[in-house]
Amino acid sequence: MAEARIINIADVPLAEHGDGDAFVAKIGRAAPLVGSIGLGCTLTVIPPGKRAYPFHRHHVNHELFYILSGSGEYRLGETRLPLSAGDLIAAPAGKEAHQIANTSSSELRFLAFSTMSEVDVVDYPNTGKIGVAAGIKNADFKNASFRALGRITPTDYFEGEGRQ
Helix, strand or coil: CCCCCCCCHHHCCCEEEECCCCEEEEEEECHHHHCCCCEEEEEEEECCCCECCCCEEECCCCEEEEEEECEEEEEECCEEEEEECCCEEEECCCCCCEEEECCCCCCEEEEEEEECCCEEEEEECCCCEEEEEECCECCEHHHCCEEEEECCCCCCCCCCCCCC
């Protein structure tokens, strides 16, 4: 029997995501449900006045967002742009940091498409954090064989290495 390759967005199961304060969303990973292993697709639903993720920039993975319903704001570097249903937004790897916020009084729904590299580096300009992950499976950082989040302290390449 053939594996199903179609799912209605209304049938994508959603899970709570965020810190319960500024970052609140429901997300559903749609791509694995239809067998996609080379391209990620996540349904994201953000309530009024919230954001799903901090202001960030991927250095390996490319992202593309399609606004299904609602309205909000797209922060791109120092610029803030209005968003509404039907908008398509690109976030190429290594370009400006970005963030989607719901600035309206109703929920904001969008699809987030992404390349699915096994390695990614993400920086967070507001806080100076760096996230690194390797061995990522199905675009889920949580299952990476290596992951780290913190701040980098500059050092010399050979510092502390000594003769082992």
